[in-house]
Amino acid sequence: MNNNLVQYIYGIADNALILGQRLGELCGHGPSLETDIAMTNMSLDLLGQTRSYYQYAAQLLGENATEDTIAFLRREREYKNVLLVEQPNTDFAYSIARQFLFDIFHLSLLEGLKNSEDETLAAIAEKGIKEVSYHTRFSSDWIRRLGDGTTESHDRIQAAIDDLWVYTDELFHQTDADKVMVTENIGVDTTKLKEAYYKKVSAVLEESTLNTPVMEYFQKGGKQGIHSEHMGYLLADMQYMQRAYPNMNW
Amino acid sequence: MTEQLQHIDKKLLEILGSVSDPEIPVLSILDMGVVRSVNVENDIIEIAITPTYSGCPAMDAIGDDIKKAFKEKGMEAKVSLVLAPAWTTDWITPKGRAELEKYGIAAPLSAEADKEALLGNKKLVKCPQCGSFNTKLISQFGSTACKALFQCQDCLEPFDYFKCLK
Numbered sequence: 001m002n003n004n005l006v007q008y009i010y011g012i013a014d015n016a017l018i019l020g021q022r023l024g025e026l027c028g029h030g031p032s033l034e035t036d037i038a039m040t041n042m043s044l045d046l047l048g049q050t051r052s053y054y055q056y057a058a059q060l061l062g063e064n065a066t067e068d069t070i071a072f073l074r075r076e077r078e079y080k081n082v083l084l085v086e087q088p089n090t091d092f093a094y095s096i097a098r099q100f101l102f103d104i105f106h107l108s109l110l111e112g113l114k115n116s117e118d119e120t121l122a123a124i125a126e127k128g129i130k131e132v133s134y135h136t137r138f139s140s141d142w143i144r145r146l147g148d149g150t151t152e153s154h155d156r157i158q159a160a161i162d163d164l165w166v167y168t169d170e171l172f173h174q175t176d177a178d179k180v181m182v183t184e185n186i187g188v189d190t191t192k193l194k195e196a197y198y199k200k201v202s203a204v205l206e207e208s209t210l211n212t213p214v215m216e217y218f219q220k221g222g223k224q225g226i227h228s229e230h231m232g233y234l235l236a237d238m239q240y241m242q243r244a245y246p247n248m249n250w
Numbered sequence: 251m252t253e254q255l256q257h258i259d260k261k262l263l264e265i266l267g268s269v270s271d272p273e274i275p276v277l278s279i280l281d282m283g284v285v286r287s288v289n290v291e292n293d294i295i296e297i298a299i300t301p302t303y304s305g306c307p308a309m310d311a312i313g314d315d316i317k318k319a320f321k322e323k324g325m326e327a328k329v330s331l332v333l334a335p336a337w338t339t340d341w342i343t344p345k346g347r348a349e350l351e352k353y354g355i356a357a358p359l360s361a362e363a364d365k366e367a368l369l370g371n372k373k374l375v376k377c378p379q380c381g382s383f384n385t386k387l388i389s390q391f392g393s394t395a396c397k398a399l400f401q402c403q404d405c406l407e408p409f410d411y412f413k414c415l416k
Binding site: 033034037038041042044045046047048049051052119120122123124126127128130131134137138141 | 305388390392413416
């Protein structure tokens with residue numbers, strides 16, 4: 001079994017799972033019916049992508065691994081998602097800022113992964129690009145609407161961007177497994193995506209009359225499994241059914 | 251129907267044509283373009299389908315419905331999911347597009363027009379109820395992952411628009 005490949009898949013898939021879970025929390029709680037439906041639609045896309053990745057990982061792991069054991073039965077330290085996606089839905093501005101900051105990265109990652117020498121990953125990426133382009137359009141649009149909206153919406157989206165900015169640098173960090181996968185032409189070299197990312201993000205912020213934060217120190221740890229205080233609560237909520245009723249099915 | 255299916259036994263196609271998307275019952279899975287290949291080996295019919303969207307919950311139901319449809323005819327079918335090449339709305343057949351319109355769902359436009367329509371720049375989506383182009387986007391996301399919500403400003407009916415996916 002190629003452990004580096006499994007770890008690499010977790011690094012990508014866990015982002016989709018955890019952000020999907022966060023968006024799913026908004027089901028029935030969105031600020032309006034349209035945004036509620038949009039957030040849960042995106043959640044569904046991300047969970048669908050997660051399933052494809054985990055099914056592949058389960059196949060590599062063999063034995064009794066399934067997409068469900070990977071999703072629901074790992075411990076906190078075994079999840080390799082970035083800190084950004086686990087941040088809570090503090091308010092609508094935070095949910096949109098988190099989505100926007102992730103979408104821009106996600107789209108460029110999948111565009112790279114589409115050319116992976118691993119056929120399965122390339123196929124999942126090709127499919128995902130179509131969905132994530134749509135997410136990017138939605139979140140960028142809302143950044144503009146909030147930024148260029150009322151004083152209140154402007155201040156709140158600026159606050160959310162300022163707060164979440166500290167998690168953006170980690171998107172481009174590479175684990176040892178990532179580096180091996182890059183040399184084998186399976187993984188995407190995320191360090192090369194960084195410059196274009198900040199350029200794209202700044203362009204949308206500027207258009208939205210928002211400031212691009214300037215920061216020297218960034219938070220990291222998610223990729224090593226060292227998560228923020230929010231992660232435990234998220235997992236407790238997400239894993240509850242499988243922990244309480246092992247192997248349950250709908 | 252896609253080219254690779256044209257050599258398939260008519261009887262098998264007829265059975266596949268009886269299976270529809272549970273969310274859009276008027277649209278058969280053949281007209282939707284999700285059936286990618288059909289192979290018969292040792293009396294077992296192997297069918298490959300592709301999801302419209304990664305998270306589409308209808309895929310599981312469609313897989314089960316295919317197996318059931320063949321079982322009713324005394325045949326055994328195996329269904330697998332293929333991801334590449336990724337599904338596009340271009341694979342919906344002309345018949346499928348007509349069925350969508352009749353059902354009250356506006357069929358997907360071209361990629362360029364879709365973008366203009368979803369950004370609200372141009373009025374390009376036709377109301378399936380009254381045929382007016384005086385329609386407006388209510389929400390980029392609709393009742394299912396594949397649709398956006400529009401409203402006709404002439405007859406005032408809200409309706410779904412099947413988003414273009416390329």
